[in-house]
Amino acid sequence: MNLLTSTSCDFSEPQNEHIELHRKRHGYRLDHHERKRKKEGREAHERSHKARKMIGLKAKLYHKQRHAEKIQMKKTIKMHEQRKTKQKNDEKTPQGAVPAYLLDREGQSRAKVLSNMIKQKRKEKAGKWEVPLPKVRAQGETEVLKVIRTGKRQKKAWKRMITLQFFHCFVPLGFSFHFLYCFSLYNGLRFKKAHVTHPELKATFCLPILGVKKNPSSPLYTSLGVITKGTVLEVNVSELGLVTQGGKVIWGKYAQVTNNPENDGCINAVLLV
Amino acid sequence: MVPDFIDITLSKTQRKTPTVIHKHYQIHRIRHFYMRKVKFTQQNYHDRLSQILMDFPKLDDIHPFYADLMNVLYDKDHYKLALGQINIAKNLIDNVAKDYVRLMKYGDSLYRCKQLKRAALGRMCTILKRQKQSLEYLEQVRQHLSRLPTIDPNTRTLLLCGYPNVGKSSFINKVTRADVEVQPYAFTTKSLFVGHMDYKYLRWQVVDTPGILDHPLEERNTIEMQAITALAHLRSAVLYVMDLSEQCGHTLSQQLELFNNIRPLFANKPLIIVANKCDVKKIHELSEENQKIFAELSAEGIPVIETSTLTEEGVMRVKTEACDRLLAHRVDTKMKGKKVHDVLNRLHLAVPTRRDNKERPPFIPDGALARRKAMEVDAPKRKLERDLELELGDDYVLDLQKYWDLMNMEETHDKIPEIWEGHNIADYIDPDIMKHLEDLEKEEELKEQAGEYESDEDTEDEEMQEIRQLAKQIKEKRKLKIMASKEKDIHGPRMPRTAKKVDRRILEKEMGELGLDMEDKDNSHYAGQARRSRSVAKKRKREESAPPTSRTRSQSASRPPRDVSGVRDPRMLKKVRKMMKNSQKDMNRMGKKGESDRHVFDLKPKHLLVGKRKLGSTSRR
Numbered sequence: 001m002n003l004l005t006s007t008s009c010d011f012s013e014p015q016n017e018h019i020e021l022h023r024k025r026h027g028y029r030l031d032h033h034e035r036k037r038k039k040e041g042r043e044a045h046e047r048s049h050k051a052r053k054m055i056g057l058k059a060k061l062y063h064k065q066r067h068a069e070k071i072q073m074k075k076t077i078k079m080h081e082q083r084k085t086k087q088k089n090d091e092k093t094p095q096g097a098v099p100a101y102l103l104d105r106e107g108q109s110r111a112k113v114l115s116n117m118i119k120q121k122r123k124e125k126a127g128k129w130e131v132p133l134p135k136v137r138a139q140g141e142t143e144v145l146k147v148i149r150t151g152k153r154q155k156k157a158w159k160r161m162i163t164l165q166f167f168h169c170f171v172p173l174g175f176s177f178h179f180l181y182c183f184s185l186y187n188g189l190r191f192k193k194a195h196v197t198h199p200e201l202k203a204t205f206c207l208p209i210l211g212v213k214k215n216p217s218s219p220l221y222t223s224l225g226v227i228t229k230g231t232v233l234e235v236n237v238s239e240l241g242l243v244t245q246g247g248k249v250i251w252g253k254y255a256q257v258t259n260n261p262e263n264d265g266c267i268n269a270v271l272l273v
Numbered sequence: 274m275v276p277d278f279i280d281i282t283l284s285k286t287q288r289k290t291p292t293v294i295h296k297h298y299q300i301h302r303i304r305h306f307y308m309r310k311v312k313f314t315q316q317n318y319h320d321r322l323s324q325i326l327m328d329f330p331k332l333d334d335i336h337p338f339y340a341d342l343m344n345v346l347y348d349k350d351h352y353k354l355a356l357g358q359i360n361i362a363k364n365l366i367d368n369v370a371k372d373y374v375r376l377m378k379y380g381d382s383l384y385r386c387k388q389l390k391r392a393a394l395g396r397m398c399t400i401l402k403r404q405k406q407s408l409e410y411l412e413q414v415r416q417h418l419s420r421l422p423t424i425d426p427n428t429r430t431l432l433l434c435g436y437p438n439v440g441k442s443s444f445i446n447k448v449t450r451a452d453v454e455v456q457p458y459a460f461t462t463k464s465l466f467v468g469h470m471d472y473k474y475l476r477w478q479v480v481d482t483p484g485i486l487d488h489p490l491e492e493r494n495t496i497e498m499q500a501i502t503a504l505a506h507l508r509s510a511v512l513y514v515m516d517l518s519e520q521c522g523h524t525l526s527q528q529l530e531l532f533n534n535i536r537p538l539f540a541n542k543p544l545i546i547v548a549n550k551c552d553v554k555k556i557h558e559l560s561e562e563n564q565k566i567f568a569e570l571s572a573e574g575i576p577v578i579e580t581s582t583l584t585e586e587g588v589m590r591v592k593t594e595a596c597d598r599l600l601a602h603r604v605d606t607k608m609k610g611k612k613v614h615d616v617l618n619r620l621h622l623a624v625p626t627r628r629d630n631k632e633r634p635p636f637i638p639d640g641a642l643a644r645r646k647a648m649e650v651d652a653p654k655r656k657l658e659r660d661l662e663l664e665l666g667d668d669y670v671l672d673l674q675k676y677w678d679l680m681n682m683e684e685t686h687d688k689i690p691e692i693w694e695g696h697n698i699a700d701y702i703d704p705d706i707m708k709h710l711e712d713l714e715k716e717e718e719l720k721e722q723a724g725e726y727e728s729d730e731d732t733e734d735e736e737m738q739e740i741r742q743l744a745k746q747i748k749e750k751r752k753l754k755i756m757a758s759k760e761k762d763i764h765g766p767r768m769p770r771t772a773k774k775v776d777r778r779i780l781e782k783e784m785g786e787l788g789l790d791m792e793d794k795d796n797s798h799y800a801g802q803a804r805r806s807r808s809v810a811k812k813r814k815r816e817e818s819a820p821p822t823s824r825t826r827s828q829s830a831s832r833p834p835r836d837v838s839g840v841r842d843p844r845m846l847k848k849v850r851k852m853m854k855n856s857q858k859d860m861n862r863m864g865k866k867g868e869s870d871r872h873v874f875d876l877k878p879k880h881l882l883v884g885k886r887k888l889g890s891t892s893r894r
Binding site for chain 2: 014021055057058146163186188260262
């Protein structure tokens with residue numbers, strides 16, 4: 001009892017853990033546990049009612065999410081059931097395990113590595129590449145180049161505008177003029193960086209583009225520097241810190257574009273190792 | 274929490290922006306449609322994140338006490354980093370939106386624009402998903418922050434400190450209305466608590482801290498650091514609480530050690546030592562060395578006050594002492610400061626000059642002095658009802674009738690009925706009745722003396738008296754008879770005279786008998802009325818039937834119907850009819866009731882026709 005407290009200060013604000021303190025002092029409501037139990041019991045009914053009555057986009061999203069949940073639940077149940085029974089585990093063999101008749105062979109030796117490099121150089125000369133996307137749909141001219149009419153009566157149609165992403169370099173790698181048209185570019189579609197994924201490390205880096213090596217649709221696009229799906233680019237990999245066998249720093253590597261840059265607004269490529 | 278945020282924003286975009294677009298629309302319209310969605314989502318994210326950033330306090334802008342407290346509780350670096358991450362996310366989202374809106378300008382088909390919009394929204398949501406950790410941390414900070422006690426660092430404060438379990442929380446519970454938990458184990462109080470009290474018409478804060486143990490600053494944990502923060506930043510009076518009985522588990526020498534260790538924090542603060550739990554052990558019951566400790570402390574000028582929060586002795590003393598000291602200290606500080614002079618320069622106490630050497634002390638009447646003395650002695654003057662009640666206990670009955678002031682004091686306890694024979698006695702009590710009675714009696718006396726009441730009865734002879742008596746009897750009898758006859762209902766309910774129809778012959782006969790001249794009255798009013806209201810049921814005989822005369826040659830007695838009154842011939846009648854129909858045509862077409870009907874119909878009610886036609890069958894409205 002506070003006999004010494006003055007009566008004028010009537011407020012005492014709730015401080016710190018007042019909820020827990022109240023629970024400790026006064027306990028719960030008399031029907032608290034009953035209500036809680038009943039509420040939890042009703043949850044299944046409410047969820048099913050919601051699932052039945054929902055319509056529209058909300059319903060689609062909800063059902064998708066619920067389906068995923070149910071799959072997980074089933075997997076867990078199956079796992080629990082499996083634990084009770086013992087089964088032969090077929091994946092017991094560790095990685096790198098070699099069958100008995102191959103035990104004497106060595107792994108890839110240095111000679112092999114050297115010959116790999118030579119092979120790569122030969123392939124480069126030939127112009128054939130092993131790329132992740134060997135076949136790509138060719139882009140027609142109407143998709144890539146838009147006709148711009150000029151002249152007093154808007155009749156002349158010698159100008160073309162490039163409507164896809166491109167990489168512009170003043171000295172194109174593979175130089176060619178077209179004798180009929182003249183090309184102009186939208187500056188907004190100029191791209192300098194690509195998101196390059198290293199296939200083994202599974203890591204993605206944002207690397208600057210050095211140039212367009214080859215566009216599978218047409219050599220014209222290669223010379224213009226248009227970037228579509230399947231284009232092979234050269235990217236600056238100095239960020240990755242790769243080093244050759246000889247100790248030299250690698251700073252340029254090829255990468256192939258894996259998405260449609262005109263639809264996604266960004267260039268995603270996979271590094272060709 | 275973050276998936277909900279993303280869901281809410283995306284569904285908001287879907288609901289609040291237009292949803293219908295077709296391939297064949299103009300390209301600028303398609304572009305605008307999708308750009309709007311991208312910008313809308315960006316705006317939403319931007320707004321929400323900005324709000325979060327704004328609402329959290331900046332550690333540099335708040336009072337150093339709170340900045341330090343938040344550092345102790347939430348780690349300043351982590352806090353700043355989390356907010357920084359949110360800021361970065363906000364900027365990234367803005368950049369993404371800007372880029373994609375720029376790219377969308379070059380989209381030339383619906384498919385391309387749609388894909389760009391999808392990419393943009395996807396990137397924004399991914400950026401936000403990465404902020405999950407920061408947002409969860411900030412949510413916890415927010416919840417904890419909302420429950421922190423509001424301590425005003427600039428007002429008058431008393432701060433309690435000491436070892437755990439010495440009685441700080443009990444003290445604050447006694448002095449204020451704060452309800453801090455008090456338990457026998459150490460570190461019951463885990464954070465700062467504030468309570469408020471009044472003294473000398475001012476409001477004071479009392480801050481309770483968790484106990485501090487005696488180890489160096491670097492080893493202190495979060496709970497103790499809160500107490501140290503409060504000590505360091507609040508300009509308050511410090512009440513160092515010590516446990517005389519050593520029930521807290523630490524000896525007095527240990528408590529003295531701690532006191533000396535945190536002494537530097539008490540610089541410039543009025544200090545009082547509260548020797549608590551003195552109901553168990555008093556200072557003079559302690560051992561010699563311990564008493565010496567207290568003697569030394571008092572010698573340094575620090576007041577040592579024995580208290581017991583259990584029996585409440587000394588608590589008020591501590592309170593008054595601490596408050597007085599703090600007030601004096603604050604006044605001193607203010608006097609030394611610069612702002613005081615502004616006020617002091619404007620204050621002037623005017624004292625009247627003495628005109629002679631006569632002493633003029635204040636005058637206090639003797640009664641007041643006596644009362645003041647009596648108040649000090651505090652002797653009860655008369656026996657109160659309450660005392661009587663306590664004395665009699667169960668037998669006590671509240672008897673207010675004994676205080677009545679009557680002329681005859683023996684009548685005080687007489688029973689007075691309140692209602693008698695259905696009448697409320699209080700209505701008949703006239704407080705001035707005795708006075709009125711006296712006046713009346715006086716008047717009567719005067720009248721009698723004047724001779725008003727001398728009646729003429731002696732002058733009359735016996736005959737007159739007999740006649741009077743007889744007359745009285747007759748009157749009475751007559752009255753009774755009249756009343757009796759009125760009660761009899763011989764004739765029953767009667768028709769009024771005017772409801773009957775009076776025949777002409779009878780009327781003339783009676784009037785003639787009475788003396789009126791009733792010859793030749795065919796043109797009179799009553800005769801005419803009788804002719805007019807000839808009953809319709811009178812049938813005509815068959816032989817006498819004549820072809821019905823045309824309406825236009827009607828007898829003068831019958832009245833023409835209104836639509837042919839004033840019409841000369843059938844041609845005119847036809848025209849009249851046509852005109853009537855013509856004038857009604859417009860009204861009929863509009864469905865009006867008449868020419869004055871100006872009602873406006875609501876043919877397209879809003880509640881039936883407005884609104885989006887959502888999913889579900891839409892075959893009708």
